[in-house]
Amino acid sequence: MSAKRVDTAIVVVAVTAAVIGAAGLLGVLGQAWMGYTPSQLLTFLPMILLPIAFALATAAVIRAVLRRRQTEVGPS
Structure with a gap:
């Protein structure tokens, strides 16, 4: 499975x-x-799903930041 x-x-x-x-x-x-x-x-759906959604969104942002830092920057 690709990173994208x-x-x-x-x-x-x-x-x-x-x-x-x-x-x-x-x-x-x-x-x-x-x-x-x-x-x-x-009652339990929001208590369980909203923190999971927040954690997954945080993971997606961290993965995007790490991927962006790994790309080579050409001469300017």
Whole structure:
């Protein structure tokens, strides 16, 4: 697997986790606003997925910085 495909996979998983986590958080807030007790699934989704998405996004940025530092800079 090439480095570009790995970076793409990391970003796709990070964005997917962030979107699902944010939707779960909105679901919890919506249920609380309506006076219901939020379900356990919607409570745990943001707690698990948002930190995973943040860690994956950080990994993608670090990989991009390291790849950029490894490239040769020509004479200016």
